[in-house]
Amino acid sequence: MKKCLEHIFEYLDLKTLSSISEVCREWKVVSRLPSLWKKIDIVNERISSKYLHTLSSWCTQVKTLTLQSIKAPKKRRSMEVETFLAAIQGNLESGLESLLKASNINLTSITIIGCSNMFTDEILTLIGQYCPMLKRLAYVSAYFPACVYIVCRY
Numbered sequence: 001m002k003k004c005l006e007h008i009f010e011y012l013d014l015k016t017l018s019s020i021s022e023v024c025r026e027w028k029v030v031s032r033l034p035s036l037w038k039k040i041d042i043v044n045e046r047i048s049s050k051y052l053h054t055l056s057s058w059c060t061q062v063k064t065l066t067l068q069s070i071k072a073p074k075k076r077r078s079m080e081v082e083t084f085l086a087a088i089q090g091n092l093e094s095g096l097e098s099l100l101k102a103s104n105i106n107l108t109s110i111t112i113i114g115c116s117n118m119f120t121d122e123i124l125t126l127i128g129q130y131c132p133m134l135k136r137l138a139y140v141s142a143y144f145p146a147c148v149y150i151v152c153r154y
Helices: 002-009 014-023 026-030 049-056 080-089 093-106 121-129
Strands: 041-044 064-070 111-112 136-140 148-152
Touching: 002 026, 002 041, 014 041, 049 093, 064 093, 093 121, 121 136
Parallel strands: 041 064, 064 111, 111 136
Antiparallel strands: 136 148
16 A cells, blocks of 8 residues: 555655645655655745755655745734844755755755745855765855856766
């Protein structure tokens, strides 16, 4: 039964794969198999560092990671804009660091585009530190949007 579920789950997107773990214990166990988490595409979603930390606990075989147009947390009405921007600056970096550590030598492609200032350019240091087998990196800096970093190693 587990092999059958695993085969079916291979065709599910990240959001669906995350949510089916709530169906029952067996589905949760199967949906957390690292072999199902080789490609992570998070596009136009609102996520937290905690979510990335959680993903890192079973995403040990990630080969491709895409974070694109990630939405910032919602601003509280009472919060000043400057305070809000300072609060979200780099707020996803610790979660992404956990994911990079967990994926380590498996990660060969990373795309980080349109994530406003939830990542700082420090993320490039972390990628260099934890991803020795990286072949492709596409990164658009929130601080220097005219600069696009694309690295290809073969």
